[in-house]
Amino acid sequence: MHNQQQILSLCIPAYNAAKYLPKLLSSAKSQTIPFDEILVYNDCSTDNTEDVARQFGAKVINGDQNVGCSYARLRLAQEASSKWIHFHDADDDMLPNFTQLVHKWINREYVPDVILFAYEWRDYDSNELLSVNLFDRQELEQDPIRFTIRHQINPFCGVYLKSRFLEAGGPDLDPAVLYNEDVAMHCKLARFGLSFTAETEVSIINYRVNNSMSRTPSAYQKTVNSQFQVMKKNYELTGKKYKKDIAAKLWLYTRHAAWISNWKLVREILSLLAKMKEQAPATESQFFRLFASVAPLAAVWTRELLNRIKRRKDTYWY
Structure with missing residues (x-):
């Protein structure tokens, strides 16, 4: 049975991520307020992703076949024990203030279903700052559907009320949107009626990985x-x-x-x-x-x- 007292789960889809996980999981362990649990979906990796995740105390869910990030996020959400879930790509990072900002929001009397967090975009090898990405809270709250159409939203910058996320069906699993699945997911959540807001203090790092398959x-x-x-x-x-x-x-x-x-x-x-x-x-x-x-x-x-x-x-x- 799930422990209903757990508040925040870190959910990481991972495929051949052994090289990157130590940086992210070290950051997760260094948060001012600890995550209640850390879950890693091992998407049939051929390296030692599972071993590295377990070394940092993460619960590992092993897939039977390589299915991609969208299905991994759905499985992670279904397995998570906490009220709130945060997805993070294995090759990205977070600053020590992330969970503190999350708790600031979720302890409010009224909390939207989705909270987006500002992030830096840096080069993975040099750590050069490429840009800072902020979300316009007023525009986002006024019309989430229009906002998700107009703007790229990545899962690594979102915290989701698990019950509403799953009620909406989670990620868009349509194979036609596979390579734009991040945008598709947020458009789907907005169309379903989930409420959105944004935090403007930077707490996440998104890395540009130059040898990434996406390039x-x-x-x-x-x-x-x-x-x-x-x-x-x-x-x-x-x-x-x-x-x-x-x-x-x-x-x-x-x-x-x-x-x-x-x-x-x-x-x-x-x-x-x-x-x-x-x-x-x-x-x-x-x-x-x-x-x-x-x-x-x-x-x-x-x-x-x-x-x-x-x-x-x-x-x-x-």
């Missing part, structure tokens, strides 16, 4: 297609209310798809935009907007041709 050309192709599928699903499930927000993202994705020469996907995106009757947004140049209003595919092709003339060969697609 390969093959991953780019899968990610761009999944981005489109997430926004297509949002349009199908929310109707006209958010179509301008969705269209703005779709026009952006024409850039991503053109960058990787996926012209089939460009046509699919433009077809959906035509169905939505949404022209290019004001963020595009006036020339592009006029050109796209009469010949959208030609406009996207011309924009990409001009960009390739001046683009560095090692440019990351986003």
Whole structure:
């Protein structure tokens, strides 16, 4: 039987994470308020991920086959004994103030279902600070659906009321959104009606890992297609209310798809935009907007041709 007195569980999906887990688990052990439990889902790793996790006192759940982060998060949430759950990627980190900030929020009289925490983005090898990412609390609380459509939200910066998370069905397990599963999950939670808020004090570190599988050309192709599928699903499930927000993202994705020469996907995106009757947004140049209003595919092709003339060969697609 689960111990109902437990408050906060740290839930870590892990695949071949033995190299990274000591840094994260050391940070977890150094929190000013301890986690009530630490769970690691070992997604059929071929290294000693399980041994490393157990050395730090984590409870390990071993998968039968490699299923990816979304299913791992669902299993972790189902196994967690605490009222609140926090997912953290094995190759990221947290500052010592994280759990203290969490308890500050969850001890309030009214607590939203999802609390997002500000984070730094750093290079894993050099520790160079690349950016600081904050969430606009007012915008987030006012309309979580619009916010999750407009903004990337990663699971490592969220704390979730477990009962509401599971009531909503947890992560989006649709294979079509697999490579944009973080956005898909938060869109799903918002559409289900979960309430959101944000903490502005930084307490998490997200690392850029230069040899990550997510930075390969093959991953780019899968990610761009999944981005489109997430926004297509949002349009199908929310109707006209958010179509301008969705269209703005779709026009952006024409850039991503053109960058990787996926012209089939460009046509699919433009077809959906035509169905939505949404022209290019004001963020595009006036020339592009006029050109796209009469010949959208030609406009996207011309924009990409001009960009390739001046683009560095090692440019990351986003």
